[in-house]
Amino acid sequence: MKLNFRISFLYVFVFVTGASVMAMELAASRFLAPYYGTSMIVWANIIGLILLSLSLGYWIGGRWADKRPDGRLLMLISLSAGVLTSLLPIWGKLIFPLLSDGILNTSVLIIVCSFFAILIVFAPPVFLLAMVSPFAIRLVPADDGQIGKVAGNLYAFSTLGSLIGTFGTAFGTIPFLGTRETIFLWSAALIAISAWGLRSTRLRWLGVMLLVPFLLYFAPHDQFKEAEGDPVVWAKDTLYQFVRVTHNEKDETKLVYNEGGGVQSIRRPNDALNKNDYYDDYLLLPYLTDHPKEFLVLGSAGGTIPRLLAKYVKPQFPELHTTGVEIDPDVIKLDARFFGLQPGDATLVNQDARVFISNTDKRYDIVIVDAYSQQIYIPFHLSTKEFFATIGKRLNDKGMLALNVNAVSPASKLLVSMEKTLKAAFPYSYAIKARGHYNYILLGSFSPIDLQPLQAIDARSPLAAIRSEWPSKLEPLTDDQVSKGVLLTDNRAPTEMLTDSMVFGTLRSE
Known part of the structure; x- marks a missing residue:
């Protein structure tokens, strides 16, 4: 038996998924910034790959929705996107050690390969989230008589979610919580809304996947533990960059941005x-x-x-x-x-x-x-x-x-x-x-x-x-x-x- 939803739930659902897409785009930029900066080249690659993922997601999402217009499949798609999103920081820990010497001292081949490896990791969850909008529209009852109006409302709620995801991430979660925390927060939101949609089915046990981002959040992480071998005494993800203050055995205090390609300020004894x-x-x-x-x-x-x-x-x-x-x-x-x-x-x-x-x-x-x-x-x-x-x-x-x-x-x-x-x-x-x-x-x-x-x-x-x-x-x-x-x-x-x-x-x- 196919699973259908009330229109009100679909509005909330596309709001959350729309917010997640923009949050992920901004998180991708901050994820890459410590190692590659935020130049126009970096942004062009991020935006280009996300737009490509969205285009493919819209296309394939519409085809799947016509073949199998079942709410359970839609929830499984968004739940999978949430799980994949929560794994992004783990992937970063595998890739970024290759750049331990910073972009100024690492071979071109490693820089290029790792850059596109990270971008490709962001593509699957964005692709899955792009499938949501055409799928949600397909689930609107055919006898509703106002499918055009409902479709417009769904896109409006999705875009409003994107707006909240943009400003909430840029001015809220990243500067006050951090990039990792932002990724885990939105991945948890995706898993939670998907689990709620499956609550009346035999798949409701998949709600246990909500543990994934919480367990990964508390897992040890030392991506920015040291800069140039100096112990870190203060660190924060600010509105503009990842900032660290280090202090070494020579009694030198340094201000370091991101992966440490240069020291911004130094105080010597x-x-x-x-x-x-x-x-x-x-x-x-x-x-x-x-x-x-x-x-x-x-x-x-x-x-x-x-x-x-x-x-x-x-x-x-x-x-x-x-x-x-x-x-x-x-x-x-x-x-x-x-x-x-x-x-x-x-x-x-x-x-x-x-x-x-x-x-x-x-x-x-x-x-x-x-x-x-x-x-x-x-x-x-x-x-x-x-x-x-x-x-x-x-x-x-x-x-x-x-x-x-x-x-x-x-x-x-x-x-x-x-x-x-x-x-x-x-x-x-x-x-x-x-x-x-x-x-x-x-x-x-x-x-x-x-x-x-x-x-x-x-x-x-x-x-x-x-x-x-x-x-x-x-x-x-x-x-x-x-x-x-x-x-x-x-x-x-x-x-x-x-x-x-x-x-x-x-x-x-x-």
Whole structure:
């Protein structure tokens, strides 16, 4: 005997399944982000595979519904989707150890294979959930007389569920519970609604499958137990990334995003300078301007730059005031707790860097752009000629813009493109190989930069070593030098593609 449902149950059912599809899409992005980032390429693959899975699910779901329009089959489909969804974190534990060295130090073959392996794992549950809508419509009684209206209502409830799944996941479960918890929550919801639909059949015992996500949730997991071998002292899935704070035997505290392709902030014992820290080069900038008073850091992360300025520079420039702008509110809370930032060191603002600079009326002597998304990507809207021009309007007459670019060589197309764009916005532009393996600092100004004021740095100061490096490293940018670069604009700024091609090109050559 075929199992039929009341229309009210079908409305609730498609609401839950619709929400689950969108929750799974967002969870897929967060699942992959720690290892592959969230570039346009990653999102294109996620969305493309999910759309393909949905298309096949709609097509096959409609054919199955015509051949066997039985509610039991529909419940078994959604229950299977719920079980498969709950297994996703387990699959991740099998795949991600292959990337234990991070995307910057793993072979191209492993990166590509594991990426598509994870995507393919997300495809089956999405495919099964896509079968729900045509199946549910087929179960509407033929004598209802308002099948069109009911079908429209079912799609409306499914879309409303997708809306709730989108906002509930993005602003609720992921930042407050976590990605694993989000996956288990929605898999449990799918299993529960399916078990309820089977409650009057001999298959009601399948409700025991609800134990699967609960048991897996309490199973040991150490996917992010360590970063670069350092013990983790704090971790959270924020609105923007997976954030960890590590502390090692050298008494170094580090801020690490996602799989650890780069350290976003570091505090060394006694805030010591280090030949591998490009942050130290920024400390010379106040000496290159007249009586600097306002210093702006766009992308302050753990507050390393404001803290070092307060310790090494502010004693010479007591009127210097630093403002740090950071988009992630959870990261701002870490500055004082783990990285030693004192209340008087800086004023911290929680805002997108470009939104801030576009709306402030304040003028600055120095603006630093040190914002990165998913550890290796410069946000495209913080790399354009228009963005640099906006900063130029916020600089004092002898003000200066400085930005850090990670590049494997001076000829990297990413670096050359950033240089070309900066040169288009500022009449005087320079590049310097900063401390650190892959760090280059670009400088833009409306007046020539004179290094003579650096002689004011006391020979006994820790900054003296950096001062001695600059004369041989600072080079004006020429037209020939930037000719092969891409002029980055708000309309076209392929910074993600330039970064990916640089990384994969380096991996292939090695």
